[in-house]
Amino acid sequence: MNKDTLAISCPQDEETHLATLSVHAGRMVDEATGSVALPIHMSTNFERGQDEGYPKGFFYSTFGNPNRAWLEEAMVKLEGGSAAIATSSGMAAIACVLSVLAPGDRVLAPKDLFQGSARLLNDQFRQWGVQADFFDPRHPGELESHIRERTRMIWLDTPSNPLLRISDIASVSKVAKAHRCWLAVDSTLATFALQQPLRLGADVVIHAATKFIAGHSDVVNGLAVFREQSQLFKSAESFRANLGAVPSPMDCWLVHRGLTTLWIRIQRQSQTALRIAEWLETRDEVDKVFYPGLQTHESHKIAREQMDGGFGGILAFILKDGSRSATRLVNATKLFTKASSLGGTESLIEHRSTSPIQILGNGTGQQIPPGLIRLSLGLEDADDLTRDLERAFEALGQSQTA
Numbered sequence: 110m111n112k113d114t115l116a117i118s119c120p121q122d123e124e125t126h127l128a129t130l131s132v133h134a135g136r137m138v139d140e141a142t143g144s145v146a147l148p149i150h151m152s153t154n155f156e157r158g159q160d161e162g163y164p165k166g167f168f169y170s171t172f173g174n175p176n177r178a179w180l181e182e183a184m185v186k187l188e189g190g191s192a193a194i195a196t197s198s199g200m201a202a203i204a205c206v207l208s209v210l211a212p213g214d215r216v217l218a219p220k221d222l223f224q225g226s227a228r229l230l231n232d233q234f235r236q237w238g239v240q241a242d243f244f245d246p247r248h249p250g251e252l253e254s255h256i257r258e259r260t261r262m263i264w265l266d267t268p269s270n271p272l273l274r275i276s277d278i279a280s281v282s283k284v285a286k287a288h289r290c291w292l293a294v295d296s297t298l299a300t301f302a303l304q305q306p307l308r309l310g311a312d313v314v315i316h317a318a319t320k321f322i323a324g325h326s327d328v329v330n331g332l333a334v335f336r337e338q339s340q341l342f343k344s345a346e347s348f349r350a351n352l353g354a355v356p357s358p359m360d361c362w363l364v365h366r367g368l369t370t371l372w373i374r375i376q377r378q379s380q381t382a383l384r385i386a387e388w389l390e391t392r393d394e395v396d397k398v399f400y401p402g403l404q405t406h407e408s409h410k411i412a413r414e415q416m417d418g419g420f421g422g423i424l425a426f427i428l429k430d431g432s433r434s435a436t437r438l439v440n441a442t443k444l445f446t447k448a449s450s451l452g453g454t455e456s457l458i459e460h461r462s463t464s465p466i467q468i469l470g471n472g473t474g475q476q477i478p479p480g481l482i483r484l485s486l487g488l489e490d491a492d493d494l495t496r497d498l499e500r501a502f503e504a505l506g507q508s509q510t511a
């Protein structure tokens with residue numbers, strides 16, 4: 110289990126597909142017992158050798174443990190990177206990536222940045238002298254005009270949560286290079302199964318593994334994968350240790366298991382999302398549907414170019430008569446669970462603007478449209494989910510005429 114020999118015997122050549130790698134990367138049959146499932150090593154500390162060294166490459170779990178190393182090894186392979194960090198949450202991964210910025214530096218982020226990232230920039234990084242500027246990802250031509258002298262990083266969320274906006278990673282990466290900025294992409298809604306930001310020029314890709322990657326609504330975890338073993342990676346790795354924002358071995362094991370089924374889960378979730386999005390567009394009660402797989406989505410063409418295998422399991426929509434009906438609709442579904450978060454096997458529905466986190470505000474002044482309903486599609490039958498929504502719409506109509 111020496112760290113150097115962690116490169117597991119995954120039968121791999123140039124033609125090996127990522128779906129195959131996701132089953133095998135970072136895995137091997139356990140030498141000590143022959144167990145096929147990875148063992149979980151809960152130990153916080155590791156024995157030193159005669160020479161005072163650490164013969165197996167681990168000394169204290171904050172700095173590394175076998176389950177975390179296997180998961181990181183798998184992620185490096187799957188994203189085509191050079192180094193990875195697994196963290197205690199998606200937010201911890203984001204904070205670790207931002208830690209490379211020094212006082213006076215600026216980060217350029219989309220206006221509909223994930224609310225947690227926006228709060229982190231506003232509540233902590235601003236007081237440390239790091240300023241955030243915001244651009245509209247729907248107008249990529251304007252990106253360059255927002256770059257200032259000290260802009261050191263461009264941040265993208267694509268598809269974004271919960272407005273499902275799409276940023277063109279390859280073209281933004283050209284701008285980032287021209288201005289010597291790091292390009293960071295939060296790819297939580299797509300995952301490596303549908304989108305590969307490092308191969309499109311990003312310097313780091315971030316995941317809330319809590320969502321689709323772990324995939325069962327039972328673990329909070331984050332991942333960041335770096336194109337090079339750069340200063341960006343070194344800063345993130347050091348901040349994780351200094352902050353102690355490390356995931357438990359058990360959580361790493363759960364996330365690693367999630368990798369093996371991600372492909373079939375997210376492809377199925379994407380098919381269901383597309384079907385329901387198309388169906389919602391036909392409903393009289395619905396004003397607008399947000400889903401990058403729809404022909405009517407403002408950035409469908411870019412989404413089709415940079416995503417492969419589906420457009421993800423998340424969609425949002427707005428009802429014609431806004432917030433009041435939204436509350437009634439989310440209370441009328443039976444199969445959809447009314448809850449926050451996303452990416453699990455069970456379908457979820459949420460009236461976003463009433464979530465505690467939205468009410469908190471994010472410091473950017475950006476507001477989620479009041480009637481916005483977000484769906485996270487799970488693994489139920491798409492017909493059953495559609496019928497559940499249909500019944501909820503009918504109940505809405507009845508209570509309106511009553």
Ligand SMILES: *Cc1c(COP(=O)(O)O)cnc(C)c1O
Pocket residue numbers: 198199200201223225266270295297298316317318319320329330331
């Ligand atoms: C949930 C989420 C995060 C934060 O992840 P946590 O594990 O909850 O800290 C970051 N980015 C996006 C897009 C998310 O959906």
